[in-house]
Amino acid sequence: MLGPRLVVAGVSSGVGKTTVATGLLAAMAARGQAVAGAKVGPDFIDPGYHSLATGRPPRNLDPWLCGSDAIPALAARAGAGALLVIEGVMGLFDGAADGAPSSTADVAALLEAPVVLVIDAGAMSRSVAAIVRGFRDHDPRLRLAGLVLNRVGSAGHERLLREALVPLGIPVLGCLRRDDLLRWRDRHLGLVPVAEQPAVVRASLARLAAAVAAGFDLDAVEAIARSAPALATGPLALPEPIGSFRVAIAGGPAFTFCYRDNLEALEAAGAEIVPFDPLQDPALPEAIDGLFVGGGFPEVHGEMLAANSSLLANAAARIASGLPTWAECGGLLWLAAELDGRRMMGAVSVAARLSQRLVLGYRHAETLQVSSIGPAGTTFKGHEFHYSTCNPPGDALRLNSRFGTTSDGHATPTLLATYLHYHAGGDPSLVVSFGRTCLDARISSDRR
Numbered sequence: 001m002l003g004p005r006l007v008v009a010g011v012s013s014g015v016g017k018t019t020v021a022t023g024l025l026a027a028m029a030a031r032g033q034a035v036a037g038a039k040v041g042p043d044f045i046d047p048g049y050h051s052l053a054t055g056r057p058p059r060n061l062d063p064w065l066c067g068s069d070a071i072p073a074l075a076a077r078a079g080a081g082a083l084l085v086i087e088g089v090m091g092l093f094d095g096a097a098d099g100a101p102s103s104t105a106d107v108a109a110l111l112e113a114p115v116v117l118v119i120d121a122g123a124m125s126r127s128v129a130a131i132v133r134g135f136r137d138h139d140p141r142l143r144l145a146g147l148v149l150n151r152v153g154s155a156g157h158e159r160l161l162r163e164a165l166v167p168l169g170i171p172v173l174g175c176l177r178r179d180d181l182l183r184w185r186d187r188h189l190g191l192v193p194v195a196e197q198p199a200v201v202r203a204s205l206a207r208l209a210a211a212v213a214a215g216f217d218l219d220a221v222e223a224i225a226r227s228a229p230a231l232a233t234g235p236l237a238l239p240e241p242i243g244s245f246r247v248a249i250a251g252g253p254a255f256t257f258c259y260r261d262n263l264e265a266l267e268a269a270g271a272e273i274v275p276f277d278p279l280q281d282p283a284l285p286e287a288i289d290g291l292f293v294g295g296g297f298p299e300v301h302g303e304m305l306a307a308n309s310s311l312l313a314n315a316a317a318r319i320a321s322g323l324p325t326w327a328e329c330g331g332l333l334w335l336a337a338e339l340d341g342r343r344m345m346g347a348v349s350v351a352a353r354l355s356q357r358l359v360l361g362y363r364h365a366e367t368l369q370v371s372s373i374g375p376a377g378t379t380f381k382g383h384e385f386h387y388s389t390c391n392p393p394g395d396a397l398r399l400n401s402r403f404g405t406t407s408d409g410h411a412t413p414t415l416l417a418t419y420l421h422y423h424a425g426g427d428p429s430l431v432v433s434f435g436r437t438c439l440d441a442r443i444s445s446d447r448r
Contacts, residue, residue: 002076002084002231006145006224007040007108007115009088011131015120016150018046019176019208021087025053026209028083028218036082038075040104041089042362042383042421044257044295048194050087053205057260061086063110064095064102064362065381066426071110072233074261074425083225086113092135096362097402105139112231114145114224122151122178126164133168145224146173148216153178173224174216193256193296238268239428245271245289245438252277254305255330257295257421265428266292269435278334279304283314290324290372290438291315293331295421299340299354299388306342319347319415324372324437327417329386332410335417336390348410348417350390360385363399365420371396371411374433382420394418414441 008021021037028035037050038059047058059078063071078084088104089095092115095103101110108115117135121128128149136144147165152158152175162172194201212218247266249258255278263273274285279301284291298305306312319325319335325347333339335347340354360383367378384399396411397418409418414437424431 002072002111002233003079004222004225005075005079005084005086005111005113005228006221007086007088007104007111007113008118008148009092009104009108009115010090010118011120011135012091015118016176017087017118018049020118020148020150020212021085022049022053022205023176023208023212024216024221025050025085026205027212027216028222029054030209030213031218033222034082036079036084038078038084038086039089040086040107041102042385042423043089044259045193046087048256049201049205050085052194052198052201054082056082060259060261060423060425061107062102062423062425063106064100065383065423068101068106068110069234070237070426071107072231073236075111076233077236083222085225086111092117093138098362102362105142109139109141111228113228114143116146116148116173116221116224117144118148118150120151121149121157121161122153125157125160128161129164129168132165132170136168136170144170145227146171146220148173149175151178152176171220173220174212176211176215179211193253196253237426237428239265239432241268241270242432242435243270243439245435245442246274246285246287247271247290247292247438248274248276248285248288250278250293250331250334251275252279254279254298254301255294255296255334257328257330258292259423259425261423261425262431265424265431266435269428269432271435278311279308282308282310284311284318288323289442290434291319291326293325293327293334295329295331298330298333302339302342305334305339306344312345316345316347322414322441324414324434324441325417326372326434328421329384329419332390332417332419333388347415350392350394350410352388352390354388356387358385358387359419361401361403363401363420365400366398367396367411368398369396369411370413371416372414372434372437373416373430378430378433380422380427380430382422384419384421386419390419
């Protein structure tokens with residue numbers, strides 16, 4: 001059963017959704033409210049900020065990747081025993097190019113959740129009413145229950161904005177003044193992951209929570225969340241146990257992009273998760289049956305990754321000997337022969353380079369070779385988001401989108417290294433296939 005909830009949406013990207021959503025979570029947690037966060041869409045960084053603010057696991061709600069039917073159950077898990085604040089993606093109505101359900105509005109409608117709209121009011125006054133009226137009337141499925149005014153210049157500016165909005169009858173729940181101390185440090189893919197600067201982020205969260213507590217009506221926010229009707233949900237898509245196996249999971253500051261739902265699917269299938277840090281550990285963990293390396297920013301930590309030559313040699317040898325391996329995006333770069341001219345592992349014979357061109361979007365994928373996630377012909381959904389390129393790009397996968405077909409990835413019967421990210425929340429079958437590869441490849445008398 002899904003309980004109290006609201007969706008924090010923006011009129012566009014960059015209006016401060018993450019600042020508002022994370023600030024609400026931190027401010028409400030500080031006053032003793034049990035709160036949880038979730039992010040619409042394929043995002044790894046924003047949920048990390050939610051997790052730090054709430055002390056709960058990071059969660060994503062993505063109907064394109066997981067299917068619309070899976071979203072209520074995933075939201076119920078995210079918000080179990082708490083008030084759930086769902087941060088939107090891009091603008092309220094922006095979504096996948098193919099028009100499939102994927103937008104913040106789609107998720108709000110699926111969950112019957114009231115919407116709080118964040119507006120960057122830094123360069124407007126009475127025009128704010130026209131913007132809000134358009135968003136209110138655009139989609140009859142939605143209930144626009146409150147407004148947040150961001151980057152407000154002064155008390156006089158705030159008064160003008162509030163006066164313009166009075167005829168619409170939608171409450172202004174809070175304002176944030178223009179303040180450089182409340183700006184998050186950016187990087188080319190968005191916010192810096194929490195794991196890289198936890199102390200700095202905690203200090204920023206404390207300042208943000210104080211600003212939200214001072215400038216928002218938190219009682220009204222809570223009342224809006226509690227006005228959402230109780231919603232019955234179906235079961236979570238989790239695999240049945242297939243056996244006991246141990247999977248090493250790359251972590252630390254360089255590899256923070258791994259969906260919690262994937263780890264929980266692995267555990268449900270029978271896996272023991274064994275974390276390690278590619279920046280620090282001299283070798284892969286002992287007695288493991290598989291290796292998963294998710295995404296992150298290996299290019300930022302390239303010098304330290306390259307300097308850890310003992311781990312690179314150990315991992316390359318164990319992968320070559322048949323250790324089942326699944327590498328996504330940043331993981332592909334770590335397995336590459338080189339990254340921006342620095343020597344990496346060499347488990348995959350590619351040269352990786354950072355570029356100025358962003359590759360992003362949802363993909364329908366089909367494996368063209370047998371790999372660690374199953375036979376040739378395996379189909380699944382995924383997403384790309386990267387600035388790097390690999391030469392050669394590989395031909396393990398055929399990727400289809402509205403904009404055409406491309407090839408990607410490198411495979412052996414016990415390896416898949418690809419730019420594509422997979423989310424197991426709606427269909428954990430790839431996790432089960434990977435687990436079976438791990439079990440099949442185990443050498444009982446000499447575990448790797």
